[in-house]
Amino acid sequence: MAPSRSDRTRWSRQRRRGQSEPLAALVAVSLVCLVISTYVVLVTDIIGTTGTERSPGEPTADALWEEVSEDGTFDAETPVRNDVPPETLPEGYNVAVTVTYIDASGTTKRAGRAIFGASGEPTTKAVPDDAETVRRTVTVRVGPGDKRPGTFTVEVWR
Numbered sequence: 001m002a003p004s005r006s007d008r009t010r011w012s013r014q015r016r017r018g019q020s021e022p023l024a025a026l027v028a029v030s031l032v033c034l035v036i037s038t039y040v041v042l043v044t045d046i047i048g049t050t051g052t053e054r055s056p057g058e059p060t061a062d063a064l065w066e067e068v069s070e071d072g073t074f075d076a077e078t079p080v081r082n083d084v085p086p087e088t089l090p091e092g093y094n095v096a097v098t099v100t101y102i103d104a105s106g107t108t109k110r111a112g113r114a115i116f117g118a119s120g121e122p123t124t125k126a127v128p129d130d131a132e133t134v135r136r137t138v139t140v141r142v143g144p145g146d147k148r149p150g151t152f153t154v155e156v157w158r
Contacts, residue, residue, distance in 0.1 A: 056090040057132040061154040063088045064097055065136065068112075073139045073147060074099050076111035086120025093156050094118055096127045101140035101150035111140050111150060118158075131157035 068074055068083045080097050089095050099111040117123040133155050140150035 055132055055156075056093055057134040057154065057156050060088075060090050060093075060095060060156055061134040061136065061152070064095075064154055065138070065152060068097070068099070068152075069138070073141050074111060074150065074152065076101065076140050076142045078112075079114070080112035081114035081116075081122050084114065084116065086116075089116050089120045090156065092118050093158055094123070094125055094131075096131070096153075096155040098153040098155075099138070099140060099150060100153070101142060101148040103142070103148065111142070127155050128157050131155040 064084060067085065067088050068078075068080055076099070080099065084097065094115070094117055096113070096115045098113045100108050101111050103109050115123050115125055115127070117125065133153065136152045138150050138152040140148050142148050
């Protein structure tokens with residue numbers, strides 16, 4: 001049985017609905033590919049440059065705190081320079097470590113300070129104004145059973 005005229009009309013209307021011009025479809029696909037390619041190139045550039053000049057302050061502060069603290073507390077009776085092995089320090093950088101605390105009267109006291117040269121040896125170099133500075137609030141033991149709030153400061157420069 002042959003399709004009636006109304007069936008053919010309905011069929012031809014349905015075929016035309018989803019169609020688009022082939023050139024327009026190619027342009028749209030090309031545009032999507034171009035946008036994705038541009039995005040990938042930009043993201044790769046951003047990720048590629050991130051971390052190349054990583055600042056040594058934070059990792060140095062983390063490593064030094066692990067060396068000079070015991071159970072998260074700094075002992076004010078132990079000199080800082082005794083607890084810092086040279087391999088903990090960033091190569092080619094000078095590092096100053098200072099630990100201060102607030103005493104019972106509310107004044108700030110220095111619990112320890114050490115300055116290390118670029119090769120890891122103790123030195124008396126002055127800390128420049130442009131040194132990278134990292135500060136952390138810490139606990140300082142100033143005597144048996146006497147713990148005070150303090151500040152652990154690490155300064156790093158070339």
